[in-house]
Amino acid sequence: MRARDLFLLLSLLLLLAGAPGAVEPPEPLPTPADTTRLPAENLQATSRVPHPEGVPLDLAREAAWLTALGRLARQASPESPDSVLRVDAAHPRYELLGWLLESQMDVPSAPKGLVEVRLESPPLHSLGQSPTALGPPLKVDLDDDGENEEVTAGPDTCLRVHRGDRLIAQSAPLGFLEVRSLPGPRGLLEMVRLTRLLAVEAGEPDGAGWARLKVHLLHSEALGGRCAGRMEEIREIRLALTPPQSVPSIELAPPQDGKARVPLRGLVRAPQG
Structure with missing residues (x-):
């Protein structure tokens, strides 16, 4: 086969490959772990x-x-x-x-x-950019140095403690979202459960390097398009005032009267980062 004939054959094959109806592999769907795409x-x-x-x-x-x-x-x-x-x-x-x-x-x-x-x-x-804050920050002295820190509650259900412009502590997420398909009498039912952080209400020092914070949580659940439950709760959190390079552990316990200090019982302990 002459060089000219070979060139024409290759050109025809390339043209057919780009013609309408040619099947191309689909582009993979982006995932939240790959926000650049x-x-x-x-x-x-x-x-x-x-x-x-x-x-x-x-x-x-x-x-x-x-x-x-x-x-x-x-x-x-x-x-x-x-x-x-x-x-x-x-x-x-x-x-x-x-x-x-x-x-x-x-x-x-x-x-x-x-x-x-x-x-x-x-x-x-x-997705993944700096979180906003829910309402104004709580200004309170958490380390007994005479200067107030600022505590903010984020929509990601994390608490953040700032000293000036510097972030000095951050909790693990206090809430969650769960979406589950359950069998029902007429097919699958969608159950949605959500715990979200409404506000941080109070704070005080709790020993060297630790702070005790009172938070307001809301638990809600829907099943098959109907409200299956809704409950507000006050919890106390003991948070380590450490640099946020690693997410500190937290401990949760329900206050007996919603106001008083109570012994922490470790009902929830978030893992170290």
């Missing part, structure tokens, strides 16, 4: 759930919000199994929780007996 777009989810007579509107709306939040979490974690997704301190990207909780909510009008909630996430490229 995520598009600068927002995820959206809608949930429409029943609002039975006698059920307070805020509980029906909470169920719709949780259901939509679970759908957003599924979209943001395509690598997770279909049956269960849990974002907590053990998750490789636990900041996904705070990112989801910063989603914007819209409550459009719905037919009688229904409640609808629409959620829109922050831009995907913002």
Whole structure:
């Protein structure tokens, strides 16, 4: 075969390879662990759930919000199994929780007996960026040096202690999000459980290098689009005032009266980083 004929044959093969109908391997889906490949777009989810007579509107709306939040979490974690997704301190990207909780909510009008909630996430490229704070910081002297530290609660359910512009301590996540598919009488039911941090309410020194903080938590659960439970809780946390290069361990215990100091019983101990 002459060189010219060989060139024409190769050109024809290349043309056919790029023609419509040629099958190309799909681009792999980006995951939260690879944020550099995520598009600068927002995820959206809608949930429409029943609002039975006698059920307070805020509980029906909470169920719709949780259901939509679970759908957003599924979209943001395509690598997770279909049956269960849990974002907590053990998750490789636990900041996904705070990112989801910063989603914007819209409550459009719905037919009688229904409640609808629409959620829109922050831009995907913002996942893993510096977290915001829930409300103003708590200013309190935690080390008995006469100067106040600033304690902030983040949407990622972590507590952070600043001395001036320097971060001196950070807790492990205190909350979690769990989305689970359960068998029901008419197919699978989606269960969404969420523990989130509402505020840090008080703080005081607790021995050399330690501080005791009082936090306000909210536990809520939806099953099959209905509110299955909602409970607020006050917890005390003993936090090591150490540099945040490694996440310090924390201990949780429920105050007996919501105000007094109580012995720490180690109900929850986050692992060392």
